Amino acid sequence: MAAGRSFTLGELAGRLNARLEGEASRRVQAVAPLEAAGPDDISFVLGPRYVKAAAATRAGALVAPEGLAGLPGAVLRVAAPQAALIAMLRLFHPEPPVEPGTHRLALVSDGARVDESAAVGPFAVVERGARIGRGTRIGALCFVGQDAVLGEDVVLHPRVVVRNGVRIGNRVIVHPGAVLGADGFGYAFDGQGHRKIPQVGGVRIEDDVEIGANTTVDRATLGETVIGRGSKLDNLVQVGHNCQIGEDVILVSQVGVSGSSRVGNRAVLAGQVGIADHVEIGDGAILTAQSGVPNDIPAGEVWSGTPARPTGEAKRIWAAENRLPELLRRVRDLEKRLTDLEKGAK
């Protein structure tokens, strides 16, 4: 993915609001990690623990925080190195411009409203009553159902499904294969079989959410399933019907949140975590990978394991488990010695 762009260190210093230690006319061609960078590349040092790798790098220049010593060669000093890295990656790899218009091989139904600055890719379907906002891109092979509403500057990568009535805010990014608004999983067993409870609610995806590849967010039975502003869902995540996911939440790959559960703002659910239904995860709570959560989790706490416990307890239990076979032997030995002693004491 060589972008074919290059910058002088002087240009980069200007763009990144950086202080340059080195030659302004030196030109770099690409961004690369410390280990892989060559003399034509610029690399980055996010903090002290990368100084050792930085000392050995062949990179032509480095982006680094003010005050970090021990760095070789040209350095662009910045106040916030992660923000500078993001800006620099965008300089070298600019987003392709939106080419407005509906592709001749797309199908936009009569009665759908697509802003003239929006783009609809080939073999995409936009059904009647759907609204597509300013600057939004509908990728190839996407499906946008009846009466769905997409805000501004949304990106649907190719082959996303947005079912009928789903509402999506601004600057939302959805990766290929995601399915927003499929029916929730609800049945009533009547003694003969499972009767489907019609799933007639909706889904609301707030601004600045990102949704990973092949992730599924089900529509509500009644009311709405909500993904709050700024939350980020990785690939293959499941969000059940009527869940309320807060703001700036992180759901890592293969997490499953069962129906009607609530996840508080800024909570982090690591990979493969499972949340039971009707559970409440407090604001800022962290669940480590593969945790299984049958009950509410207090705000701000870190929990682990199945069933989840506070991580400190879980770690003590895991350490103790390692000694469990030995403990059985020790108890057997104690019993024998005690019996001997009891006999002697009689």
Place this chain on the structure above:
Amino acid sequence: MAAGRSFTLGELAGRLNARLEGEASRRVQAVAPLEAAGPDDISFVLGPRYVKAAAATRAGALVAPEGLAGLPGAVLRVAAPQAALIAMLRLFHPEPPVEPGTHRLALVSDGARVDESAAVGPFAVVERGARIGRGTRIGALCFVGQDAVLGEDVVLHPRVVVRNGVRIGNRVIVHPGAVLGADGFGYAFDGQGHRKIPQVGGVRIEDDVEIGANTTVDRATLGETVIGRGSKLDNLVQVGHNCQIGEDVILVSQVGVSGSSRVGNRAVLAGQVGIADHVEIGDGAILTAQSGVPNDIPAGEVWSGTPARPTGEAKRIWAAENRLPELLRRVRDLEKRLTDLEKGAK
């Protein structure tokens, strides 16, 4: 998803075969949960544990079982409240009628047989030899492979893949992104590499099955993978090659069933359960969330944990684990005291 429909309580009483306590001419606009309902909404009380919430509701009317006391306002009394709720949701949110015919932008191969009452959506592909039954809907962007057979009143939501030769019964619902009939995962290691074992069997989906978004059901190596009548699979479920899933089975989201395993009728596998290959899950067995099942499970039992144990045992072990660090200390203390005593006894 306002459906724009409204009914008088008298009309609803007739449709739901209910006994009305209240004013027959009163009109309601929508169905809503007790907490969210307003005076123009009708809500529902499925049993005694919702009476407290019902007492506080602003709903204009309630559907409730005969004999349940303490409910305010107008009440439609029914014998089976869940069935009535389902019927009422269908009244307010009727299924859109099938618009028969093949969309001009669909591709139906010569030699495919599509019933004239069936519908094939835009950019859908139906390959040669495939048969599509009466009233069946093939959504936009679906793929139905060669010689696949779909029964009557099947719904393939947009972007489903049904590979060649897969057989689907009547009234089956498949949600977006599901893949039915991909190759099973079978290789023979010959010392040099993994050689693919051709997966030449099929998949049979029986009547009244529902399959969730992005779920995968693999074809058999030889013979058939079977999903039995009335079973319901949630999103992101994996069913491996040659599995035999019984009737009225529930597989909750992210469950994985490995190759050649059998799941008995009416079994319930909760979220993220994993079943090893060649395992038999007895009729009516329940596996709680995240269970890992290396061996057979007896019919009618409830098991939990990894490796799965009867839930009663698993709960006792989880409770005991909480005391494990303390137990280590107590045993250490016992050893010390016993040693002291043994010295004294000499």
Place this chain on the structure above:
Amino acid sequence: MAAGRSFTLGELAGRLNARLEGEASRRVQAVAPLEAAGPDDISFVLGPRYVKAAAATRAGALVAPEGLAGLPGAVLRVAAPQAALIAMLRLFHPEPPVEPGTHRLALVSDGARVDESAAVGPFAVVERGARIGRGTRIGALCFVGQDAVLGEDVVLHPRVVVRNGVRIGNRVIVHPGAVLGADGFGYAFDGQGHRKIPQVGGVRIEDDVEIGANTTVDRATLGETVIGRGSKLDNLVQVGHNCQIGEDVILVSQVGVSGSSRVGNRAVLAGQVGIADHVEIGDGAILTAQSGVPNDIPAGEVWSGTPARPTGEAKRIWAAENRLPELLRRVRDLEKRLTDLEKGAK
């Protein structure tokens, strides 16, 4: 999926390089497992543990290793029965020939290079700069992004997404719904929200890899995510950004490998295993189903559980856990008896 082919045992002996015990002119119509085979079928006996089932089979003929006694009827004796089974399945179920050419309903952009022996299916999109090699098949409804490179004899089943710049070797098979090259999951929290780190790296899929339905392999932040030669990924697997998956690796269904982890050659990760980020799994290591792996795993070892431990240890712990509630009682009893004894000793 009856293929309509039949062979005499003499023909099969020739094709499979087998020694025939039986009548060369006898004709068989299909391959079937021992239990399901009838007199017109040929079945197979891969080793001694299937001899009992073979003795009861109704199959018209068997493929079996040289020297295996106790088999009824006609037998084709072979040196490597698994390889013979694979060859025989291919004889009865030959791969459909590639019909070269771009379907009239496909969209191949100007500036994409599609080999004239390749096939592009209906409603597939191949974007500019993409290169499709000799004999490669792009299924219906696939998306191949800008500058993606596919080698020779690749099979993309219907509805695969290959995003821009992804490089795929020769003889790679990708099942429906897989997404190769979606953005990695990377954000920097700046105190206000999660800022997206542009994911500008690529994905490289080496020769002879197979990728399951709805599996996701994310592109690297910088550099490449790599799936090594001959590795096989089952359905619904997640491979995070910058992972390095070695050669001949097996990732069973629903495995998740977090960002920047490395999996050594010939490692096997069973179903639902989760690997943390920046972890190294040694060559030939085996992780049993549902293992959770926070740290490196040594080459050649077998580990289990969460957190993963050597399987021998894990099994001893699981066995000891079964006795944990009883152990608590025994320690309580010891404490009481010891206290009594201590009182007596005073």
